[in-house]
Amino acid sequence: MDRWAVFLDIDGTLVGHDRVPVPSAVEAVRATRRQGHLVFVCTGRSASRIPAELLDIGFDGVVSSGGGFAELDGEIVVEHTMPPERTRRLVATFERRGLPFTLQSYDGVYASPGVHERVLENTVRRILAEHPGTPRADALAAAAAHPQVRGAVHRGSPPDEGVASAVYLTDDPDDTARMRAELGDAFHLVTGTVPGYGPDCGEVHPIGLDKGTTIRELLDRLGIPRERSIGIGDGRNDIGMFAACGIGVAMGNAPLDVREAADEVTTSIDEDGVRHALERHGLTGQPG
Incomplete structure (x- = not known):
């Protein structure tokens, strides 16, 4: 089986206005990992501001501070800080x-x-x-x-x-x-x-640092080719992620310029956008 790497934004993608993870997205993340693929949180938030209940969903790693840091299995493997x-x-x-x-x-x-x-x-x-x-x-x-x-x-x-x-x-x-x-x-x-x-x-x-910068470094470290990576998000800080991944997917609730920068547009967060995107590419083991 060819292993994929999946990168997911938090706000407006995994978590809605109520600050609660979308149930369909939670199950899609877990199903994708059961298929042997790697799933990462990829957020502009500091790692210290990611709620434990979100991480408890189960992820292989975290890209935080908009690409400033990356964790893999609990270890910091990428770090970009300012002089x-x-x-x-x-x-x-x-x-x-x-x-x-x-x-x-x-x-x-x-x-x-x-x-x-x-x-x-x-x-x-x-x-x-x-x-x-x-x-x-x-x-x-x-x-x-x-x-x-x-x-x-x-x-x-x-x-x-x-x-x-x-x-x-x-x-x-x-x-x-x-x-x-x-x-x-x-x-x-x-x-x-x-x-x-x-x-x-x-x-x-x-300049030169965004989510995509660190995603590229992670993919190299993991030995996963770009074409087997997918990034899903809804914000302007996700455009770099779209460029780094083989498939960039904008949520249906994303602004127009973000949707135009993506390879695909899924449904909105209220319409199970993460689940639909992962199923479409056969990553959950369920038909899309």
Whole structure:
């Protein structure tokens, strides 16, 4: 049997707005692994921010921080971090612009002043939308106890070592334009990839690093040819993954430019898109 490698985004692909893994995707992942194929999480999140209940689905490895790190069977096998001077330049730009930001390393996330307030308010809005009629005071208390909110508390000074990527929060598209003008010689910015925070927030990576960079290294290490790899995702940070894999599949809920960059488009997350994509290519052992 020819073994394949499958790379799956999290938000909007494996996990919906309710932050719960889609049952059909969970079973498709497990069925694919039972067939002897390898399945990897491939996310812009820091490894430390991937919920245990998601990893408990069962994966062969994780690509995290948008390609900054890769784990295989629990061991870090790929690591791409910024030189300290580049991290300091990035931090100085965020601070000069007054933008709340996070810095992602393998085992943690640094949150600047202002991030906690944004994350708290966003979580309150989500709770009120999901549970109409909830008193705001109750929503605020529930939000304050949420792990994502607790993890956004500002502590200490920004690190300059071990950082692979950054995320910034803004409602102003001009902020991204200005940062691209200032940082475009050394970094690339990808917007619309922070679930629930609007189209203008985004990720920052060193030029030459994206999910696809690390996927290529993993495939070489595994001895799996590109044509036996498939990447499934819904965000602009998945376009590099599509380019690296033999088959790039966009979720039906992906933006138009992401769908146009893919080789195929599956159904949306609410219509079992991951399961349909894996079945179509005969990876689950079930007819597609």
